[in-house]
Amino acid sequence: MSATIAYLRVSTDTQSTETQRATIENRYNVDKWFTDEATSGAIKAKDRKGLSELLNYARSGDTVVVYAIDRLGRNTVDVLETVETLEAEGVAVVSIREGFDLSTPMGKAMLTMLAAMAELERSNIKSRQMAGIERARAEGRRLGREKTIDDAQVAQWRQDHNASIKATADHFGISVASVKRACKSAK
Known part of the structure; x- marks a missing residue:
């Protein structure tokens, strides 16, 4: 018998999975939940406890539901590998925010484009952060924590x-x- 499986992830311990859970519960009758809390999307899928457990649990005919594709990861290659691993086992992947079933050809095309955009945005954030640090240094501002020892x-x-x-x-x-x-x- 096939199961509907949900995966939730938040990056920091100040965030909550409750919005993701509520959104998924409104649309799906979930049989099994897997969660990674305070876990960066930059950590490879296989190295995340919850997602690793999901990959071991999912069976042919199951459907994995995520709130958004970036919950699977921020790296294009890692997200695609995760989806391909699930699909090779006969598991469908559905992303609610983006509104598509990743097991269809159109879903795969959208996944590739969205994952690439997420990786580009992450790169842009890092570039802006580094530019801000360089500007602060040029202005003579001290960066980092205040020194507490003499x-x-x-x-x-x-x-x-x-x-x-x-x-x-x-x-x-x-x-x-x-x-x-x-x-x-x-x-």
Whole structure:
């Protein structure tokens, strides 16, 4: 007997799968749910616990429903490999937001175009982010978290106590890497 399977994914722990679940429940009587929470779409499908379990569970005749194609991933190749893996097992894939059945020739064409657009958008976001970082640097703004340790103090304590890097890190409650950076910059 064939089953309707739903897959939900959110990228961060501040997001919820509830909208995806409600949208799918409004249109399908789902037999089995698989979820990946706080999981980036950039992580390959086979490396995501929920999607990996779905791939192992799905059988010929089943239908996998996703809220949107980007829930399967953001990388064109990975999304296409996931869909092809499911189709090779006789499993249909339906994307609600885009409104198509990916097992049809038109659905495959749309999937290829949408996945490529998602990858392009991700690349554009990264480019804009890097441009913003470069602009901030050019304007002399400091980036990153505010420094909380005094490099000179850490280096001096280590020298005064003839302490190891690990002992210094433990004393100040900082990482070994922070001690190394502090000692290097204090020279």
